[in-house]
Amino acid sequence: MERHQAELKQTGLQLVAVAIGEPKHIKRYCGSLAPSLTCLAQNETEASRGYGLKQATFDQVVSFDVLKAGMRALSKGTVGGPVIGDPRMLSGTFIIDRNGVVTYGYYSRDVSDHPSIEALITAALQHTQE
Amino acid sequence: MTAQLNIGDQAPTFLLTDQNGNQVELEQLWANGPTLLTFLRHFG
Numbered sequence: 001m002e003r004h005q006a007e008l009k010q011t012g013l014q015l016v017a018v019a020i021g022e023p024k025h026i027k028r029y030c031g032s033l034a035p036s037l038t039c040l041a042q043n044e045t046e047a048s049r050g051y052g053l054k055q056a057t058f059d060q061v062v063s064f065d066v067l068k069a070g071m072r073a074l075s076k077g078t079v080g081g082p083v084i085g086d087p088r089m090l091s092g093t094f095i096i097d098r099n100g101v102v103t104y105g106y107y108s109r110d111v112s113d114h115p116s117i118e119a120l121i122t123a124a125l126q127h128t129q130e
Numbered sequence: 131m132t133a134q135l136n137i138g139d140q141a142p143t144f145l146l147t148d149q150n151g152n153q154v155e156l157e158q159l160w161a162n163g164p165t166l167l168t169f170l171r172h173f174g
Contacts, residue, residue, distance in 0.1 A: 014163055016156075017168040018146060026149035040146035040154055047144040047156075048169050052134035062165040085172030093168040096141045096160045102163075103134050109172060120166065 003034040004117045011124035012059040013095065016040060018047055020085035049090055053086045053107065069112030086110070095123050103127070141167075 001082040004016035004051065008015055017034065019025075041074035060066075093115050104123035106115035143157035155173065161164050 006165060007164060012164060013166040014157055014159060016165055016167050017170050018167065019172055021172070023147060023151045026147075030149055038148070038159070040148055040156075042144065042146055043132050047146065049132055050142040050144060051169060052132050053169055060149065062156075085170070086169050087171050089169075089171050091171050093171050094135065096143065096165050096167055098163060099159060100141050100143070100157055100160055102137055102139045102141050107134060124164070124166065 004120075005034075007121060008038070008124065011121060012127060013124050014038065017031050018042060018090055020045065020048075020089075023068075030104065045086055048092075051092055053090055053092045055086070056090050060090065061088060063110060066110055066112040089130065093120070095120075095127075097127060 005015060015063065017028075017030075017040045018040050020043070022031075023041065026039040026041055029035055045053075078129065088111075090111065091108045091114065093104075093106045094102055097103050104120070106119070108114060131148070132156050141156070141160070145153050145155050145157055160162075
């Protein structure tokens with residue numbers, strides 16, 4: 001998301017990332033890797049589970065698609081740091097309006113899956129056109 | 131296990147911690163404007 005933050009912010013959205021960790025982990029991630037995001041930490045997976053996110057099955061962690069995505073990330077120079085959190089927790093992305101209503105939701109199919117930036121921008125633009 | 135959210139559902143709010151150790155309620159964020167909320171597997 002950090003790579004596309006300029007396009008996303010142009011739509012007027014606030015960008016917020018949530019993961020498991022402590023303030024020092026947020027400082028490392030948001031301070032250097034994703035400085036344009038508001039990063040928030042949860043102690044365990046309570047917020048993730050509250051949004052209906054689940055732990056990945058074995059097939060959602062180890063698959064050809066996951067391997068391919070990992071190789072693609074490496075080829076772009078993306079190197080992960082130490083893993084803080086729950087690497088088996090599947091990710092999810094939501095757009096929430098001012099009234100707290102979900103207007104877009106994406107549940108990752110496996111640990112390498114993310115929504116397309118085009119889908120996010122299209123969903124985000126609905127807010128600016130209202 | 132909580133069910134997946136659908137479009138039109140009310141988003142649950144949680145009290146989380148920012149990088150300075152301050153507590154932040156999610157609903158305070160979206161009250162300021164539409165919010166893209168992404169749950170990462172981990173910071174790193």
